[in-house]
Amino acid sequence: MNLNHLQYFVKLAHLEHYTKAAKDLSITQPSLSHAISALEEELGTKLFEKQGRNVVLTKYGKIFLKYVEKSLDYLQEGIDKTKALTCSTSGVIDLGYIYTLEAEFVPMIVRRFLKENEDKNFGFTFSSSNTKSIIEGLKNERFDIGFCSMVEDENNIEFIKVKEEELVVVVPKNHELSKYKEIDLIKTVGYKHIAFTKSSGLRPVVDNLFKKINKKQDISYEVEKDESMAGLVAEDFGIAVMPNIPFLKYFNVDVIKLKSPVYSRNIYMAKLKDKYVSPAVDEFSKFVLKNCNSL
Template sequence: MNLYHLRYFVTLAHLEHYTKAAENLSITQPSLSHAISLLESELGVSLFEKEGRNIVLTKYGKIFLRDVEKSLEILDSSVKSLKITGTGEGQIDLAFLRTLGTDFIPDMVHRFLKSNPDKSIDFKFHTGVTTDIIQGLKERKYDIAFCSKLEKEKGIEFIPVSKQDLVLIVPYSHPLATKDTIDLKETIPYPQIVFNQRSGLRYIIDDMFKKINQQPNIVHEVEEDQVVAGLVAKNFGIAVVPNMPMLKFTKVKVIQIVYPSWERNFYLAVIKDRYLPPAIKNFKNFVIKNAQL
């Protein structure tokens, strides 16, 4: 049994006439008859029976036709999709940190699509924390990601593409709200909200406090940037966070940290040595070329 025989069978089933089917398929009638005989021999049942000058499907032929047409439709759709992918078109599953969703990701995707006006490229967006994003990459849920770097993930290629300063945010009613710059040591007396261990940012902030040989007074640990900012705005504590665009719309005072100053890098992440279809490879190269560090 081969794919040609299955397509011959479907054509014959619809035309119900060997001569017409052979002409439609651009093969000889004996070749068509031989192919159907081989198919019936392999299946062990008759697929057609004579009815006057024509032929019609048997009970088993009708069942087989339904399944074969369904299978060929799936196969043809998959082949078409892969051919489109091979031309630099298709779908890109992109995962990123929510903090990058305000500016960086929309800007990069918009510019990439604008630079490829004749290609049909469909982005599917996914957000999460770094650990979940990396796990999704490894499970092949995502094609490409933008997140923090996890040193332990040796099978992931991390390429720096963006950065943010780390700043202190406090509610406007806080004693530190009168300051525009601050030494991290000045934050020690106050309750602090920090990112939990699932966030790649947690390790960076921990290192900042190690530099000043101090431990923050941690009252809450959360995953998301927006949640941290929201809690600070409602006076649950102060926090060290990336200097995100969303802070302009949150009721917090942003204070520059003069020591130890730190920049948070964001990385493009893909599986090392994994084949990337043209559309994904082109987007990866576009981001690297246009990254502003």
Template sequence: MNLNHLQYFRVLAKLEHYTQAAEQLSITQPSLSHAISTLEKELGTYLFEKQGRNVRLTKYGRFFLTYVENALDELELGEKKLRELTSQSNGSIDLGFIYTLGAQFVPTLVNDFLKYEAYQNIRFSFGQGNTKQIIQDLKNEKYDLALCSYVENEPDIEFIPITQQELVMIVPPHHPLAKKESIDLKEVSEYPFIFFNKESGIRKLIDALFDEINVQPTIICEVEEDTAVAGLVSVNYGVAIIPRISFLDQFNVKVLPITNPKHERYIYLASVRNKYVSPSVTAFKNFILSHSKTLTENNKK
């Protein structure tokens, strides 16, 4: 069914005059007559009947008009919403990120982006999880962009490093190691550890640190989320390695910089390669990349 024919039908039903309807539609009267005739043949019934020099809807035309108006209204609303979603100034961005970025990093990043007048009407939808889950959701189009760890063997995903996180060791305040101001991981083999689970992007890096110094840590439990790690350490359940993030100040733990082995922990901006994204998503991606140096410096403070 021709969409233009439905639009012509709606206008003619409102004006009930071929000449006036044709003028409003900016088409010729014969073109309008042909369109209505074609629509009637397709539907197998007459939609209009003559009334003097005018026309009026038939019983079947009135019935059909209700559905046409609803359908065209929905299409127009969908077009409006789509333009808003894909607009650079009024669009929508679905952003996924790992738990460690939720307390400060992402809120600060989004707030700085929205300070620009051109972007103040852009809306965000957020989701958190571990890196493996986030990357899968990114590929399934749940997210437009993701902030996470690097994942190997993901050829369809572009990973761009945008900032660094320092890894630290946290211990309970009355733990024997709490007397120290920094830590060499060779000193910790006798203590029970709370580890991130194997779904977490940071787990591989922590495993590599212990492999480098030939230490086999004693893992008493594995968890997914950072606050759970800090909470368990604060009640003396074990010790842990965790990114230095702002919320650690809220827990009763001692934070120890790791002096050995040396390490680098990067946060990546992840996106699906060769995939169309809206202007608003592109603007936010470019904003992150242009501010990546500043993000790294701020994160080290």
């Protein structure tokens, strides 16, 4: 069904006069007559009938008009929404990020971006999750940008390093390892460990650290979120190797710097390669790259 024909139909239904409707639509009267005839043929019914020099809707034309007007209004709403989301001065950026970034990094970078673009109407949606879910969210376009660990063999996703995270050993308060300010990972062998789930981007990083010393974690529990890990450690369910994030100071734990083996724990901005993004997403991506060294 032709969109123009539907718009012509609504105009004629309101003005009830072919000449006036054609003039308002800036088309010829024969073109309007042809459009209405095509609609009637497609529907298999008469939409208008003559009434003196005018035309009026038939019973079935009145029914059809209600649905056409609703459809055109809904379509216009979609047009307006799409334009608002993709114009150069407004739009929404859908962010996905790992749990360790939800307290400081993401709020800080978003606040800086919005402050620098006070003259624009940019908005955000926020969602914290594990790296696996963030990658899936990028693929199905739930997220425009993700902040997560790098994942091997994801050839359609670009990973750009934006941040380094320090890893520490977290133990219950006054644990026998608490005497150390710095510690070699080998000294944690023999203790029960709280580990991240296999869906976490940090799990392979920690596993590789133990491979470097030819040992394995003695894992008692697996968790997804850092808060859960810190809470279990505080209640003496085990010790943990995890990022040194600010909220650890609110738990009844001791935090020990990890001295060896040497490691690299990086956070990346992830986005789909060769994919159209809105001006808002493009602006935010460029802002992160420009400012990542100061974060």
